[in-house]
Amino acid sequence: MLRFLFFFLFFLSPSPTLGLNQEGLYLLSVKHSLDDPGSALSNWNDRHENPCSWFGISCDSSLSVYSVDLSNTNIAGTFPSLLCNLPNITFISLYNNSINSTLPSDISICKNLQHLDLAQNLLTGALPPTFADLSELRYLDLTGNNFSGDIPQTFGRFQKLEVLSLVYNLLDGAIPPFLGNISTLKMLNLSYNPFTPGKIPPELGNLTGLEVLWLTDCNLVGEIPDSLGRLKSLKDLDLAINNLHGPIPSSLVELSSVVQIELYNNSLSGELPRGMSNLTALRLLDVSMNQLSGTIPEELCSLQLESLNLYENRFEGSLPASIANSPGLYELRLFGNRLSGDLPRNLGKNSPLxxxxxSNNLFSGGIPATLCEKGALEELLMIYNSFTGEIPASLGECNSLTRVRLGHNKLSGEVPAGLWGLPHVYLLELAENYFSGQIAKTIAGAANLSLLMITKNNFTGAIPEEIGWVESLVELSGSNNRLSGSLPQSIVNLRQLDTLDLHNNELSGELPSGVESWKKLNELNLANNDISGKIPDEIGKLSVLNYLDLSGNRFSGKVPFGLQNLKLNLLNLSDNHLSGDLPPLFAKEMYKNSFLGNRGLCGSLEGLCDNRAEAKSQGYIWLLRCIFILAGLVFTVGVVWFYLKYRNFKKAKRAIDKSKWTLMSFHKLGFSEYEILDCLDEDNVIGSGASGKVYKVVLSNGEAVAVKKLWGGIKKELDSGDVEKGRVVEDDGFEAEVDTLGKIRHKNIVKLWCCCTTRDCKLLVYEYMPNGSLGNLLHSSKGGLLDWPTRYKIALDAAEGLSYLHHDCVPPIVHRDVKSNNILLDGDFGARVADFGVAKVVDAAGKGPKSMSAIAGSCGYIAPEYAYTLRVNEKSDIYSFGVVILELVTGRLPIDPEFGEKDLVKWVCTTLDQKGVDHVVDSKLDPCHKEEICKVLNVGLLCTSPLPINRPSMRRVVKMLQEVGTEIHPRIASKDGKLSPYYYEDASDQGSVA
Incomplete structure (x- = not known):
């Protein structure tokens, strides 16, 4: 009937199409059904008898179409089912386009189809069960779509399928055992799907022809089944980023064809199995980030390994010397273990490392001189060990190096002159060793050097003039050495400089002129040197400077008035020879300690004197001072007496009240509730919000805790302030906070020590976060403290905390009020997710969202669907977290009058389309991080997708953030189904980040 109707319309169409054959007419209809903004199908027209010359079309000898390849053409629309009417079609590829909606259930009419590639599109819904009716199908790739639900049971009936790839979808059932029935499979790729926690089906061991088994991040639990040892043809085994535990089964040493084994980021334990010398084809072994122990077996070194990643385990003993004999070894990552002894002396002599x-081991001895023997060494990371001796001169000739970290060892001697000037090194860290000698003039050749960290050594001599030639330098940290002489004039040429820290040296002379060129300088610390002269007025023009410490020098003259223009987090000019009047802004008690030890400095602050008064008035002034001092003493004694009486009264009253308090602890405590109660006075209030006041309490052991005192009563009616904040408190926040935080143990969730209750008052005692909330810091004058590496770290920490709530708590927990003000920062800017007053547990069945009685959350952070459906699930949190990412990237509030009726999400999308990314990224961020910032911005946009189904899971968000800044090589099979080149994920420096 359909064909009859088509022919009827065809004969009614204009006459020029009469020359085109039936297959061409089908394809023209396909063209009209698709959106083609790039005009990729422009030569699909009616000027030919057949479509064989059209773009993407291939025909057989009888001029019948057998292949349609429209990959990477930017076309959009629904899947063109008319392609299945081509009688001899065997190949369809619409890879990397915008094909959307669901797949039709009648796709089985493509009876002769052998190859179907719909990867990297926007398809949604369930996988059609009718795929299995395609009896000739050999290749099916649906990677990078939004398919959800279970894998249909019919998939176990494929007759000839060789490649099945469902990577990066939203499949949420379990990995089914019936996949083990597809005996023809050569490649099974199911990675990065939010499957229900489940074990690896032992039935997969029946796929004896399988060459690739890729199950990364599939929520797998339990042990690795022995049956996988039967996969004799397997070349790639990847079970990384799951929750697998137990030992690595000994049967895996029977995989005689395996080229790469990746089991990283699990909870595997025990030793590496014996018999690994049987794996003669093995080139990559990555079992990092597990709990493996024992020694590194000698037999492992008999293999022709190219990449060996054993980092972040519990391996002990020494590194086998025979590892140096591996001719192809180019990647060796062992950090975060307990390895000891010397590195093999000839390491790198026979292999292109x-x-x-x-890093982070117990290695000792010298650095092998042969590490760069083949001239390929790019990264050398050896921090936190006990290496001794000098740096080999050969490393000073290793021009391939880009990153060198030798800090926190016991190395000594002079640094080879060539090492200072390596042309491609961007990070050189030599901190906390015993190095001596001078910074060599050869540093002029370090054209790419961004970070130079040489603190806590014995370097001497002057900083060479050539330092000014290193124009890429962002950080120069050389404190606690014996550097001398003046700062070279050329140092003002370092226009990218963010940090200049040379405190505790022997520098002298005056500061060079032209410091106003340091437009990006954030920290200037020259304390405890012998620098003299005036403090340059130009320092007041450094708009992003927030840390200025020039104390302990011999600066003279006046305090520059321009310093008042700076938004300083720390100012210390004490112990100098400054004189004259203090600038008005600094004539306040809060700045007193910033100017102590300057005898000629004039001002009204105690400790500063007015030396302009005439000598004859000094006696009169002293008499007045004595009178005031005496009066002050009398007043002070009276106040102290009154205070002691009042305190005794309060203690007596509290002694009566303390017996009424009930303490519930969630951790082992080193304090009592009485110690908390004694400190709840107004002097210790550090915050006040809709739910109560927050106090900072310093305990007797010197540690601090934060105490939230909830307003009286179980519930509190909303006031105008609450409405303005856009927050509605749904249930008793105290009960939610206790029920949630009392059970959680995670490094990125704020710790609830205990709670104290009486009939009319409730206290929650948390760990104290010195840097407050992300929102307060980011959107205040102290926002300059948050450079991009710090913001990235905060985003990753918070993501890991939310991922724990969503994926590792049973049942899962939805926060419902994710925002920057509920992300707290410790002293090192580590992030903790906080405020669980409106958190909810997802129903035990885990099926679908739960309906709430009212909106919980804050304006600008609430997911669109939540606002009008009151349906809550993890996707709501993911949207809110996406807004936090956009805050970190843009530096803007989620709601701002500048946006008009838009919120931050809509403003970012509109500005990106109209003006580009440069108008979105926070201008305070260093442009050198632009590529990394853009990647994180993309993650934020993905999280704030209007459709919940398009938002990634928090586990996937964590993975994407971890991959930011890391070079990722695609590891997808080639179009012919053969194994692609090895995939090496750069996990370098996890745990030893620059």
Whole structure:
């Protein structure tokens, strides 16, 4: 009937199409059904008898279409089912386009189809069960779509399927055992799907022809089944980023064809299995981030390994010397273990080493001189060990190096002159060793050097004039050395400089002129040197400077008035020879300690004197001072007496009240409730909000805690302030906070120590966060403290905390009020998710969202669907977290009058389309991080997708953030189904980040 109707319309159409055959007419209809903004199908027209010359079309000898390949053409629309009417079609590829909606259930009419590639599109809904009716199908790739639900049971009936790839979808059932029935499979790729927690089906061991088994981040639990040892043809086994535990089964040593084994980021334990010398084809072994122990077996070194990643385990003993005999070894990552002894002396002599990371171990002895023997070494990371001796001169000739970290060892001697000037090194860290000698003039050749960290050594001599030639330098940290002489004039040429820290040295002379060129300088610390002269007025023009410490020098003259223009987090000019009047802004008690020890400095602050008064009035002034001092003493004694009486009264009253308090602890405590109660006075209030006041309490052991005192009563009616904040408190926040935080143990969730209750008052005692909330810090004058690496760290920490709530708590927990003000920062700017007053547990069945009685959350952060459906699930949190990411990238509030009726999400999308990314990214961020910032911005936009189904899970968000800044090589099979080149994920420096 359909064909009859088509022919009827065809004969009514204009005459020029009469020359085109039936297959061409089908394809023209396909063209008209698609959106083609790039005009990729422009030569699909009616000027030919057949479509064989059209773009993407291939025909057989009888001029019948057998292949349609429209990959990477930017076309959009629904899947063109008319392609299945082509009688001889065997190949369809619409890879990397915008094909949307669901797949039709009648796709089975493509009877002869052998190859179907719909990867990287926008398809949604369930996988059609009718796929299995395609009896000739050999290749099916649906990677990177939004398919959801279970894998249909019919998939176990494929007759000839060789490649099945469902990577990066939203499949949420379990990995089914019936996949083990597809005996023809050569490649099974199911990675990065939010499957229900489940074990690896032992039935997969029946796929004896399988060459690739890729199950990364599939929520797998339990042990690795022995049956996988039957996969004799397997070349790639990837079970990384799951929750697998137990030992690595000994049967895996029977995989004689395996080229790469990746089991990283699980909870595997025990030793590496014996018999690994049988794996003669093995080139990559990555079992990092597990709990493996024992020694590194000698037999492992008999393999022709190219990449060996064993980092972040519990391996002990020494590194086998025979590892140096591996001719193809280019990646060796062992950091975060308990390895000891010397590194093999000839390491690198026989192998083209590119990346070596042995940080955070117990290694000793010298650095092998042969590490760069082949001239390929790019990264050398050896921090936090006990290496001794000098740096080999050969490393000073290793021009391939880009990153060198030798800090926190016991190295000594002079640094080879060539090492200072390596042309491609962007990070050189030599901190906390015993190095001596001078910074060599060869540093002029370090054209790419961004970070130079040489603190806590014995470097001497002057900083060479050539330092000014290193124009890429962002950080120069050389404190606690014996550097001398003046700062070179050329140092003002470092226009990218963010940090200049040379405190505790022997520098002298005056500061060079032209410091106003340091437009990006954030920290200037020259304390405890012997620098003299005037403090340059130009320092007041450094608009992003927030840390200025020039104390303990011999600066003279006046305090520059321009310093008042700066938004300083720390100012210290004490112990100098400054004189004259203080600028008005600094004539306040809060700045007193910033100017102590300057005898000629004039001002009204105690400790500063007015030396302009005439000598003859000094006696009169002293008499007046004595009178005031005496009066002050009398007043002070009276106040102290009154205070002691009042305190005794309060203690007596509290002694009566304390017996009424009930303490519930969630951790082992080193304090009592009485110690908390004694400190709840107004002097200790550090915040006040809709739910109560927050106090900072310093305990007798010197530690601090934060105490939230909830307003009286179980519930509190909303006031105008609450409405303005856009927050509605739905249930008793105290009960939610206790029920949630009392059970959680995670480094990125704020710790609830205990709670104290009486009939009419409730206290929650948390760990104290010195840097407050992200929102307060980011959107205040102290926002300059948050450079991009710090913001990235905060985003990753918070993501890991939310991922724990969504994926690792049973049942899962939805926060419902994710925002920057509920992300707290510790002293090192580590992030903790906080405020669980409106958190909810997802129903035990885990099926679908739960309906709430009212909106919980804050304006600008609430997911669109939540606002009008009151349906809550993890996707609501993901949207809110996406807004936080956009805050970190843009530096803007989620709601701002500048946006008009838009919120931050809509403003970012509109501005990106109209003006580009440069108008979105926070201008305070260093442009050198632009690529990394853009990647994080993309993650934020993905999280704030209007459709919940398009938002990634928090576990996937964590993975994407971890991959930011890391070079990722695609590891998808080639179109012919063969194994692609090895995939090496750069996990370098996890745990030893620059």
């Amino acid at each position: 590119q990346w070596v990371d042995v």
